[in-house]
Amino acid sequence: MAAGARAGGGTDRGCFIAFEGPEGAGKSLQIERLSRRLSECGVPYVTTREPGGTAAAEAIREVILERPELRLDGIAELLLFSASRRMHVEEIIRPALERGDVVLCDRFELSTRVYQGCARGVPAETIRRVTSAATGGLLPDLYVVLDVPVSVGLSRQLERLSDPEQLGLFGLPDRIELEKRRFMERVRTGYLELAARDERIETVDGVGTPDEVERRVGSLVARRFPSRFG
Template identity: 75%
Template sequence: MNGCFLVFEGPEGAGKSLQIGRLAERLSACGAPHTVTREPGGTAAAEAIRSVLLDRPELRLDGIAELLLFSASRRAHVEEVIRPALERGEVVLCDRFELSTRVYQGWARGVDAKTIERVTRAATGGLLPDLYLVLDVPVKVGLGRQWQDEDDPGQLAFFGPAPDRIELEKRSFRERVREGYRELAAEDERIVLVDGSGTPDEVEARILALLEERSPDRFAAANFPL
């Protein structure tokens, strides 16, 4: 069976990492070969760039600088991790890909779409996922999952590790991010919005139902039970 490239997307607090982990566990239980990876990251070079992009909130980076750094990371990631795994026939589960660039640097930061397209094509060689699963939650829900007080992020306790540079953005930025995902999903059949509210079990059930609908040969319930 050919490889399958699935990308999980969504705003902060949507639950991407949790659902990727759950799907990976199911693939392991079925003996299905798969690779779990993330952006920015996945290779030594890409992880180093990730540190600059996310772990240094004091750095001042505009949308173009972010675009170029994310794209440099993506180039290494695609060539060293994603393409080889797909060529081996694996399912690749990726936490973010170029859709994040279109949303965060394009929709939310205001970088021109044509500029993003040119740079991204150079980085990916035209590689696109089979499906983007965008976990869609209201901004208030995402903030509430991350901060003790969703109305004042950055001032009170953050659930989990210290917030990265993007997670420290204002609520208005998060609103633009969610709007961008919803607008792009309306234009591209590869991008599917999945209701990310409710319990993890409920969200997982929605994802599995969608995967069975889109790719029954690989994700049929008989071989990949709920």
Template identity: 70%
Template sequence: MKGCFLVFEGPEGAGKSLQIARLAARLSASGVPHTVTREPGGTAAAEAIRSVLLDRPELHLDGVAEVLLFSASRRVHVDEVIRPVLGRGEVVLSDRFELSTRVYQGWARGVPPETIEQVTRAATGGLVPDLYIVLDVPVMVGTDRREAHGGRPDRIEREAEVFMERVREGYRELAAGEDGIAILDGSGTPDEVEARILALLEERFPGRFRGANFPL
């Protein structure tokens, strides 16, 4: 069976990690081979780059520098994790991919689309996810969720509200023009959001995940 590459996206606090974990649990219970990964990260080199990008708020990195660092991480992530899993006909569940770069560094930071496209093509070798699932929540909802979980915000999460509004706008605008990007309401209870995701997967990939109601 052909591998399936699913990417969860959205603004900060959208609930991506929780929903990835829930879907992974369902796949495990149904015997569907899969790998959960994240960006930046997924390999030793990529995790080291993640630390520079997110864990060092004192560092000044402009949008182009971020594009280059995220793309370097993506290069090894694709080569060492994503392509091998897809080559085995399995499912990849990734917390972010190149859409994040187009939104955060392109739409919100103003890096020209042609710059991002050129660097991304070199990083991914043209690999495109089968589907981007974007969980959309108002900025203040995402902020409240992050604060409720505690912990220090990372370098990106420290950005001002106006930046986060541009991020949300970017996702919505790009989704409007690309069939491979699906926007889902990320508000409500985790069960409600999960039900929307399962319905979307059954619509886009009939039978691939053994139906929307495969049991835990």
């Protein structure tokens, strides 16, 4: 987790933006760029990720993602992600919002709806009930879904593996990143279908140079939150 320097505090509730998308969409890079913009403008912010953000949540992250030999079905994943999310919300996200900070989160419960729901087949009502218990009903003000074709995402993953610098930053593929192409196609379709019926979800074309994608993201957040990003 990273936090930007506070600029005079504030009493207004903060702004919660979750970055989402299939593997290789470029979420981490765009969060880094947007946080740099906030820092330059003196806007207090927190960057964090799921699963993770707290010591216990990071330990759960290792079980979920970094142990590919473990056999976990969709329900097991749902419960583990939700346990991590509970601590993440209570210890990191909610306090930051109460301070008036901008929270930039790499994935949130939309990932659960897509990966465990659309791609693994866990019933939507099961996900809704478990997630509601974990978050206390907290939802992001905006989901920014970086949309890229599966072929582009896979190509970026291969590029990362062949680049020592990127490999050092991001590490080897995790258990979910190792899923087959058919699974990744279901993930992308799930994001697009949910975006079509949820006004909190906005898709952004993730194809192009990092600068091009950054401009698209910047335009979106300026339109949705003019007082903070205008």
